[in-house]
Amino acid sequence: MKSPLAFLLLLLLGSVLPTPVEMVEESLLYPYGPAQSDRQNPKADDGASPEIPISMSFTFYGKDHRSLYVNNNGVVSFGVAVSQYTPDPFPLADGRPFVAPYWGDVNNALRGDVYYRESQDPGLLRRLTRDMNQYFPAIPFTATWAFVATWDRVAYYGSTSQKVNTFQAVLANDGQVTFIMLNYGMIQWTTGTASGGNANTGLGGKPAQAGFNSGDNKNFYNIPGSRTEAVLRIGQTSNVGVPGRWVFQVNDFKVTGVPTESSSDCWL
Numbered sequence: 001m002k003s004p005l006a007f008l009l010l011l012l013l014g015s016v017l018p019t020p021v022e023m024v025e026e027s028l029l030y031p032y033g034p035a036q037s038d039r040q041n042p043k044a045d046d047g048a049s050p051e052i053p054i055s056m057s058f059t060f061y062g063k064d065h066r067s068l069y070v071n072n073n074g075v076v077s078f079g080v081a082v083s084q085y086t087p088d089p090f091p092l093a094d095g096r097p098f099v100a101p102y103w104g105d106v107n108n109a110l111r112g113d114v115y116y117r118e119s120q121d122p123g124l125l126r127r128l129t130r131d132m133n134q135y136f137p138a139i140p141f142t143a144t145w146a147f148v149a150t151w152d153r154v155a156y157y158g159s160t161s162q163k164v165n166t167f168q169a170v171l172a173n174d175g176q177v178t179f180i181m182l183n184y185g186m187i188q189w190t191t192g193t194a195s196g197g198n199a200n201t202g203l204g205g206k207p208a209q210a211g212f213n214s215g216d217n218k219n220f221y222n223i224p225g226s227r228t229e230a231v232l233r234i235g236q237t238s239n240v241g242v243p244g245r246w247v248f249q250v251n252d253f254k255v256t257g258v259p260t261e262s263s264s265d266c267w268l
Contacts, residue, residue: 032150041114048081056145061214074102087209090220097215104208105157105192112154158193178251184235
């Protein structure tokens with residue numbers, strides 16, 4: 001359990017540190033934020049959204065889900081919120097199903113915002129369809145639904161620096177096939193101090209985990225470099241030939257790993 005006193009000190013520190021320099025939105029990331037009518041998570045260490053009902057069932061390795069949570073610590077989960085801040089490698093022994101663009105000790109009470117929205121916007125769906133058809137040309141897919149969760153310039157627990165991370169998870173569905181896309185903008189830290197990291201550098205200790213855990217103990221993926229210092233360079237890696245982007249088909253057991261063609265040179 002994190003110390004309440006330490007948390008209050010962090011809040012006070014966050015109120016006096018200068019605001020991070022405004023950054024141009026990464027073109028790799030899908031549009032997000034207030035201009036997209038996104039909802040916003042509370043400013044709370046280890047917090048989460050309320051349970052979010054979704055209008056279209058999302059199939060995640062054979063199981064259909066009609067709701068999800070967006071967790072401040074870099075996870076989109078099904079069935080249960082995730083407050084855990086020090087990541088474990090996949091597969092998880094307790095079977096929690098979730099997608100982890102960057103599972104680490106985010107503290108958006110100190111700095112940054114966590115946004116999310118369900119969308120059937122035609123422009124967004126066209127972009128998703130084009131991207132998935134490019135990466136998986138053998139799989140017929142026309143997106144009819146999407147969910148976009150974005151961690152925008154978020155700080156780490158215990159931070160005494162200006163270091164922030166921006167990353168995103170996009171869930172896509174056409175009624176039969178489902179995909180998850182993980183997008184990475186600026187990544188400057190790997191670890192909060194409660195996970196053994198350095199307060200000034202955001203490095204060391206037990207670094208962030210990225211990938212997904214289906215909950216069945218068979219279908220999971222640890223993006224190379226997860227839980228090592230190499231995860232800091234995740235924005236330079238890919239499984240689809242686009243540095244900073246990882247994409248997985250997740251509706252059933254046909255695809256348990258990732259495509260390897262033209263991608264090995266982008267791995268960590």
